[in-house]
Each structure stands twice: as structure tokens, then as C-alpha cells.
Amino acid sequence: xxxxxxxxxxxxxxxxxxxxxxxxxxxxxxxxxxxxxxxxxxxxxxxxxxxxxxxxxxxxxxxxxxxxxxxxxxxxxxxxxxxxxxxxxxxxxxxxxxxxxxxxxxxxxxxxxxxxxxxxxxxxxxxxxxxxxxxxxxxxxxxxxxxxxxxxxxxxxxxxxxxxxxxxxxxxxxxxxxxxxxxxxxxxxxxxxxxxxxxxxxxxxxxxxxxxxxxxxxxxxxxxxxxxxxxxxxxxxxxxxxxxxxxxxxxxxxxxxxxxxxxxxxxxxxxxxxxxxxxxxxxxxxxxxxxxxxxxxxxxxxxxxxxxxxxxxxxxxxxxxxxxxxxxxxxxxxxxxxxxxxxxxxxxxxxxxxxxxxxxxxxx
Numbered sequence: 001x002x003x004x005x006x007x008x009x010x011x012x013x014x015x016x017x018x019x020x021x022x023x024x025x026x027x028x029x030x031x032x033x034x035x036x037x038x039x040x041x042x043x044x045x046x047x048x049x050x051x052x053x054x055x056x057x058x059x060x061x062x063x064x065x066x067x068x069x070x071x072x073x074x075x076x077x078x079x080x081x082x083x084x085x086x087x088x089x090x091x092x093x094x095x096x097x098x099x100x101x102x103x104x105x106x107x108x109x110x111x112x113x114x115x116x117x118x119x120x121x122x123x124x125x126x127x128x129x130x131x132x133x134x135x136x137x138x139x140x141x142x143x144x145x146x147x148x149x150x151x152x153x154x155x156x157x158x159x160x161x162x163x164x165x166x167x168x169x170x171x172x173x174x175x176x177x178x179x180x181x182x183x184x185x186x187x188x189x190x191x192x193x194x195x196x197x198x199x200x201x202x203x204x205x206x207x208x209x210x211x212x213x214x215x216x217x218x219x220x221x222x223x224x225x226x227x228x229x230x231x232x233x234x235x236x237x238x239x240x241x242x243x244x245x246x247x248x249x250x251x252x253x254x255x256x257x258x259x260x261x262x263x264x265x266x267x268x269x270x271x272x273x274x275x276x277x278x279x280x281x282x283x284x285x286x287x288x289x290x291x292x293x294x295x296x297x298x299x300x301x302x303x304x305x306x307x308x309x310x311x312x313x314x315x316x317x318x319x320x321x322x323x324x325x326x327x328x329x330x331x332x333x334x335x336x337x338x339x340x341x342x343x344x345x346x347x348x349x350x351x352x353x354x355x356x357x358x359x360x361x362x363x364x
Contacts (some may be wrong), residue, residue, distance in 0.1 A: 003030035010079030012041035018312035019299040021302040024051035028323035035059035069094035069128040080194035101130035102222040115332035127331040131310040141290040143283040150233040150285040159307040160239035185218040188236040202239035275305030317347035
């Protein structure tokens with residue numbers, strides 16, 4: 001096992017506290033550098049969640065980041081997907097591996113263009129290792145073990161706060177959420193990517209307890225950038241279920257200026273420690289339907305709810321797998337290309353995530 005030096009970009013954001021907390025209790029990590037444009041907030045996050053191994057530093061993804069990464073083994077980029085390319089360039093210049101939480105489809109496509117440069121450098125860029133994309137990619141890979149081939153794969157995500165703070169409390173960055181609900185979703189039909197209207201209803205889905213049945217909408221998501229090629233499915237989509245109050249507020253914000261959105265983000269309250277996140281993969285083919293379900297509940301050791309833990313812990317699990325030599329790929333890669341689902345799921349099971357697999361034979 002190697003002990004890795006890890007940087008976390010966007011350390012003042014919503015997801016980073018759980019990442020810092022997870023890195024702090026991971027024996028595979030020797031030190032953590034919390035990086036953010038806002039040094040004071042990064043320092044506060046490091047002090048609250050990072051333990052003795054974490055220090056903070058101001059950093060701008062678009063100016064001088066490579067210098068801050070010198071000596072690190074891997075960077076986890078939790079900042080806006082808009083800086084993914086800049087962060088990858090900085091990793092190439094500094095000579096370290098790269099992990100992010102997703103690129104909202106179009107940026108992910110652009111990130112793949114850097115794959116040859118990462119290969120030549122002998123470095124890995126692991127694209128989309130959060131809950132969705134990330135965990136969902138590996139859930140789909142697990143589903144494919146039960147099928148000879150897949151006709152369709154549907155991805156559905158839902159989260160709920162069971163002790164909401166009483167004001168607007170988005171599960172992650174407001175601008176990213178707005179992009180998801182205002183940019184044209186991409187779905188696969190007959191093996192080809194097709195754009196559909198934003199906020200198209202995805203119908204009602206049964207998430208199981210504790211969310212139950214809930215309405216969904218189609219949104220733009222990174223899984224659609226890889227599922228067709230990775231799994232050979234000719235139909236694929238991503239649907240999201242938000243709490244009604246959150247979805248209603250997002251609809252009100254459509255068309256707002258960047259300044260207005262920044263003000264809303266600044267005033268937003270953090271989710272409570274009682275959030276729960278559920279993800280479903282429904283794969284059909286070979287006369288079967290396979291349902292892989294993930295539920296992530298609050299993780300008491302972090303004092304952070306399941307919706308945030310669900311996104312944070314796969315990235316840190318990937319760091320641990322790297323340290324143990326379980327991921328040996330180079331270039332820009334999707335999780336399903338280089339991570340064994342069982343190894344990832346075993347890591348997540350230690351972080352209040354339960355994954356189940358159900359197989360149903362379909363009538364001829």
C-alpha cells in the first residue's frame with residue numbers, strides 16, 4: 001500500500017466536508033491539502049472536518065493551480081464542472097492523478113480529448129466518481145453481469161431531507177442544479193444521442209423506503225457520455241427526483257442572472273444531517289430486468305447526511321483503491337472501465353451505503 005498526498009479543490013463547497021472527513025480517517029492518505037478560492041472558508045472546512053493531516057491554501061483553478069499541486073499524488077476536484085479542463089491541465093503540469101465528480105455530459109466529452117496526454121504522462125484522469133455519475137456507472141456494470149446484452153439502461157436518482165432547515169436548501173451547487181434542469185437532457189434512442197426538452201416529466205418512480213413513489217424529470221447527466229459505448233445499450237436516460245420545494249425554487253430561478261444565482265447560493269442553507277439518497281439502475285435485456293438499488297443514509301461519524309456522503313465517498317474510495325494498486329489504468333477513464341464494482345461497493349458499505357441487486361425473468 002502507498003500512502004498518498006491528496007488535494008481537494010473546491011474545499012469550501014457543499015460536498016467537500018464529507019470528502020475531507022473521509023480522507024482524514026483513511027489510512028491510505030498521509031496528508032490532505034484543502035484548496036479553494038476562498039481561503040478562510042477552506043481553512044474552516046479543514047479545521048472542522050480534516051483532522052490533523054489537513055491544511056488549507058487559497059487556489060484558483062484558472063490561475064497558478066499547478067504550482068499548488070506540486071508534490072501531490074492525486075487531486076479530487078469538487079469545484080464546479082466548468083473548471084474541470086483547467087484542473088486537468090494543472091494536474092498534467094504538476095504530474096499528479098485527477099479525479100472529479102462529473103462533467104455534465106458536454107464537459108465530460110471535452111475532457112476525453114485530454115486522454116492521450118494523460119496516457120503519455122503515465123497518469124490517470126478518473127472522470128465522474130461521485131454518486132451519479134460514479135456509483136451509478138458501477139451499478140450498471142454490476143447489472144450487466146446478469147445480462148448477455150442490454151437493450152436499455154435507465155438511471156434514476158432521488159434524495160430527501162427528513163429534517164429540512166426551513167429555507168431553500170439545495171443538495172449541491174445551485175448553478176449546477178440549474179444547468180441540469182435548463183440544458184437539454186440527452187437520452188439514447190436507437191443507439192444515438194438525442195436532445196429532449198428541459199424539465200420533461202419522467203413520470204413516477206418507486207424508490208422504495210424511505211422516499212417511496214415520487215415524480216421525476218429528465219435532466220442532463222454525464223452517464224449518457226459513456227453508457228452506450230461501455231454497455232452496448234441502445235436506449236438510456238437519466239431521471240432526477242427533487243423535493244418539491246427545491247424543484248419549485250429552481251423553476252423560479254430559471255433565467256436569473258449570474259449575480260442573482262450567486263446571491264441565492266450565498267443565502268442557501270446547508271442540508272441537514274438527516275438526508276437520504278437513493279439511486280436506481282434498471283437494465284433490461286436477454287429476457288431479464290435487473291434492478292440495482294443504492295441507498296445512502298447519514299454517516300454518524302461525519303455528522304453529515306446521506307445525500308452528501310453518497311456523492312463524496314466514491315471519490316475517496318477511489319483514492320484508497322489507487323493506494324492499494326486496485327486501479328492501474330492511465331489516460332482519461334470512466335469508472336466502469338477501471339474499477340471493479342465489488343471492490344467499490346465494499347468500500348462504500350463502510351460509509352452507510354447499501355447496494356442490492358434484484359433479477360426478474362420477463363415474460364416472453
